[in-house]
Amino acid sequence: xxxxxxxxxxxDEPLKLVCGRELPSYELVYETYGTxxxxxxxxxxxxxxxxxxxxxxGFHGPEDKKAGWWDECIGPGKPIDTDRFFVVSLNNLGGCHxxxxxxxxxxxxxxxxxPDFPPMRTTDWVHSQARLADLLEIDCWAAVIGxxxxxxxxxxxxxxxxxxxxxCIVIAAALKLSAQNLAFNEVARQAIEADPEFVGGGYQDSxxxxxxxxxxxxxxxxxxxxxxxxxxxKFGRDLRSxxxxxxxxxxxxxxxxxxxxxQGSQFSxxxxxxxxxxxxxxxxxxxxxxxxxxxxxxAFKQSQSSFFVVSFSxxxxxxxxxxxxxxxxxxxxxxxxxYAEIEANEGHxxxxxxxxxxxxxxxxxxxxxxxxx
Amino acid sequence: xxxxxxxxxxxDEPLKLVCGRELPSYELVYETYGTxxxxxxxxxxxxxxxxxxxxxxGFHGPEDKKAGWWDECIGPGKPIDTDRFFVVSLNNLGGCHxxxxxxxxxxxxxxxxxPDFPPMRTTDWVHSQARLADLLEIDCWAAVIGxxxxxxxxxxxxxxxxxxxxxCIVIAAALKLSAQNLAFNEVARQAIEADPEFVGGGYQDSxxxxxxxxxxxxxxxxxxxxxxxxxxxKFGRDLRSxxxxxxxxxxxxxxxxxxxxxQGSQFSxxxxxxxxxxxxxxxxxxxxxxxxxxxxxxAFKQSQSSFFVVSFSxxxxxxxxxxxxxxxxxxxxxxxxxYAEIEANEGHxxxxxxxxxxxxxxxxxxxxxxxxx
Numbered sequence: 001x002x003x004x005x006x007x008x009x010x011x012d013e014p015l016k017l018v019c020g021r022e023l024p025s026y027e028l029v030y031e032t033y034g035t036x037x038x039x040x041x042x043x044x045x046x047x048x049x050x051x052x053x054x055x056x057x058g059f060h061g062p063e064d065k066k067a068g069w070w071d072e073c074i075g076p077g078k079p080i081d082t083d084r085f086f087v088v089s090l091n092n093l094g095g096c097h098x099x100x101x102x103x104x105x106x107x108x109x110x111x112x113x114x115p116d117f118p119p120m121r122t123t124d125w126v127h128s129q130a131r132l133a134d135l136l137e138i139d140c141w142a143a144v145i146g147x148x149x150x151x152x153x154x155x156x157x158x159x160x161x162x163x164x165x166x167x168c169i170v171i172a173a174a175l176k177l178s179a180q181n182l183a184f185n186e187v188a189r190q191a192i193e194a195d196p197e198f199v200g201g202g203y204q205d206s207x208x209x210x211x212x213x214x215x216x217x218x219x220x221x222x223x224x225x226x227x228x229x230x231x232x233x234k235f236g237r238d239l240r241s242x243x244x245x246x247x248x249x250x251x252x253x254x255x256x257x258x259x260x261x262x263q264g265s266q267f268s269x270x271x272x273x274x275x276x277x278x279x280x281x282x283x284x285x286x287x288x289x290x291x292x293x294x295x296x297x298x299a300f301k302q303s304q305s306s307f308f309v310v311s312f313s314x315x316x317x318x319x320x321x322x323x324x325x326x327x328x329x330x331x332x333x334x335x336x337x338x339y340a341e342i343e344a345n346e347g348h349x350x351x352x353x354x355x356x357x358x359x360x361x362x363x364x365x366x367x368x369x370x371x372x373x
Numbered sequence: 374x375x376x377x378x379x380x381x382x383x384x385d386e387p388l389k390l391v392c393g394r395e396l397p398s399y400e401l402v403y404e405t406y407g408t409x410x411x412x413x414x415x416x417x418x419x420x421x422x423x424x425x426x427x428x429x430x431g432f433h434g435p436e437d438k439k440a441g442w443w444d445e446c447i448g449p450g451k452p453i454d455t456d457r458f459f460v461v462s463l464n465n466l467g468g469c470h471x472x473x474x475x476x477x478x479x480x481x482x483x484x485x486x487x488p489d490f491p492p493m494r495t496t497d498w499v500h501s502q503a504r505l506a507d508l509l510e511i512d513c514w515a516a517v518i519g520x521x522x523x524x525x526x527x528x529x530x531x532x533x534x535x536x537x538x539x540x541c542i543v544i545a546a547a548l549k550l551s552a553q554n555l556a557f558n559e560v561a562r563q564a565i566e567a568d569p570e571f572v573g574g575g576y577q578d579s580x581x582x583x584x585x586x587x588x589x590x591x592x593x594x595x596x597x598x599x600x601x602x603x604x605x606x607k608f609g610r611d612l613r614s615x616x617x618x619x620x621x622x623x624x625x626x627x628x629x630x631x632x633x634x635x636q637g638s639q640f641s642x643x644x645x646x647x648x649x650x651x652x653x654x655x656x657x658x659x660x661x662x663x664x665x666x667x668x669x670x671x672a673f674k675q676s677q678s679s680f681f682v683v684s685f686s687x688x689x690x691x692x693x694x695x696x697x698x699x700x701x702x703x704x705x706x707x708x709x710x711x712y713a714e715i716e717a718n719e720g721h722x723x724x725x726x727x728x729x730x731x732x733x734x735x736x737x738x739x740x741x742x743x744x745x746x
Contacts, residue, residue, distance in 0.1 A: 179601075180604045182608075184596060186634075187596065194567075223556045232551055
């Protein structure tokens with residue numbers, strides 16, 4: 001994608017939220033890749049996952065070594081082909097990468113929102129994103145695409161604005177979190193809240209950073225993103241130094257331990273703790289069929305989209321079984337749906353990785369998108 | 374079992390440890406159930422798991438509401454039948470329920486050992502337990518039995534003292550931890566170490582208790598003891614109060630969250646943080662075949678025991694696959710082995726629960742133990 005520049009859109013009309021509160025105004029930071037066609041019919045929306053942001057592809061400057069988080073899938077000739085599509089990728093409301101969130105100033109107090117920032121639901125994100133679509137003069141997305149929490153947003157889009165989304169692409173997601181998913185999120189939040197530097201979420205006011213708690217939360221999450229096999233292949237029981245043989249007093253350290261610590265501390269220097277809590281809560285609360293008496297079939301009957309659902313064989317966070325629940329409900333609701341279960345060793349993380357079969361089927365499906373326009 | 378009374382054995386001969394250090398003296402707290410026969414041939418040793426202790430069966434007094442942790446399996450007519458066997462159950466060295474451990478006084482300093490207590494390996498436990506066997510005049514155990522970390526100790530017994538163990542019963546265990554197992558233990562330890570009240574392990578000296586960190590560690594562990602299915606059946610997405618419907622500002626709380634919090638806080642008031650760290654390290658370091666060039670078959674060739682290996686279908690901490698690795702190595706090493714894979718919904722915790730098929734096959738195997746004496 002080359003070098004890309006984030007832009008910021010400001011919305012001054014209050015946004016009513018699911019929780020009952022409203023945001024008086026908000027900003028969304030976003031990037032675009034490719035060119036919007038004359039008919040404005042080739043726009044694709046990317047929805048990010050728990051810890052994602054607007055920077056999905058390309059680089060921010062000539063010195064930038066790290067491409068956007070979905071650079072494997074977005075670009076010329078890639079599944080989301082920027083020679084064909086105008087791709088919009090934004091940072092969700094409540095995020096910590098430029099969009100209005102807990103680190104922003106609350107206009108009512110002149111102080112950072114912190115823990116008082118209203119809780120977000122996927123529905124709120126969809127409505128905030130619809131205003132961005134209006135601004136960009138996109139009446140109907142050729143596709144809304146996301147992995148994990150992003151896939152949940154894509155499904156929500158298809159219910160909230162059926163007429164504004166042609167294709168809905170749902171990767172490594174689920175209709176709702178399981179008790180085990182909820183449990184991991186709960187422990188992650190508690191790790192943050194137990195950090196004395198969290199100060200009940202008011203760490204910005206007290207000039208502290210709950211880095212240890214956030215690192216712990218990330219480590220817990222990270223274990224669930226990788227498959228048992230992937231971890232075994234990557235680290236096994238390899239030691240960082242020393243040996244486990246008898247006669248050694250010093251504690252041995254396994255590679256997997258230092259890897260996790262590194263992941264944790266990297267993350268905690270780039271992410272905001274209140275946003276992490278907000279995002280995990282949005283995940284917890286997501287339940288696509290809740291307003292349809294728990295009936296996903298009835299929910300999907302609201303949709304007018306075609307669906308593409310993808311899962312990965314070793315994903316135990318949102319396993320193929322969870323994707324098959326989506327597919328079965330779509331079939332019963334008479335929605336057009338394609339499904340691919342990809343053999344991959346990498347667990348949940350696979351949706352971000354250049355797995356040939358995954359890129360191939362994704363690419364093949366995207367050839368259908370906009371083909372009839 | 375009725376009412377049982379713990380006893381304490383003191384050993385004043387120094388114990389050389391795998392780490393190279395030695396304990397000048399130590400105490401082990403233990404309980405016994407049933408009666409030792411004249412030939413001293415009906416003794417069974419129970420090895421406890423990560424957070425276990427010596428109190429495996431019966432009650433400590435008429436007011437005691439909670440039976441020992443393996444009361445389902447130990448007692449008259451139960452699989453480990455106290456009408457037939459003399460059962461010995463002890464608290465491991467390094468524990469926090471009466472045996473010498475980090476909370477004990479270091480005779481060299483007159484202060485609690487705290488984090489300076491030497492690291493323990495399963496081999497150290499086996500050697501410390503052999504002295505208890507000597508004291509009780511038990512030359513050879515009819516069986517050494519354990520689940521999880523206890524199963525690892527049982528296997529270690531069969532290598533360290535082949536002539537002193539007739540039957541080795543290994544339930545829900547593994548030859549060594551996987552990278553994922555190591556990762557969960559690492560995060561649990563970090564949760565403890567990040568608690569400011571841990572004070573580098575010196576919390577006893579500073580009159581603090583790292584209760585939050587220990588609770589977090591337990592919650593992380595607890596998730597891995599339950600299967601996804603078991604959690605789904607037990608809690609699903611049930612709410613403690615309120616609803617997830619639109620228009621509600623307060624955070625909803627799922628049942629699974631309050632359950633985990635309760636488990637965590639219960640545990641942290643009954644367990645010692647330094648012991649938890651020590652026990653998870655012993656788990657991490659356990660690698661049955663390490664001293665046999667990583668060859669489990671060569672390791673098991675040292676053994677003279679008959680083996681009974683049990684796994685549970687939904688155990689993802691030590692899955693049936695890990696038990697089959699044990700069984701396959703035993704077969705190749707020409708050791709007699711029986712194997713049962715129990716269909717159970719309860720995950721790793723199943724080894725503590727009264728699952729009929731499990732109790733039946735366990736009972737049936739135990740009828741073989743000592744039958745020829």
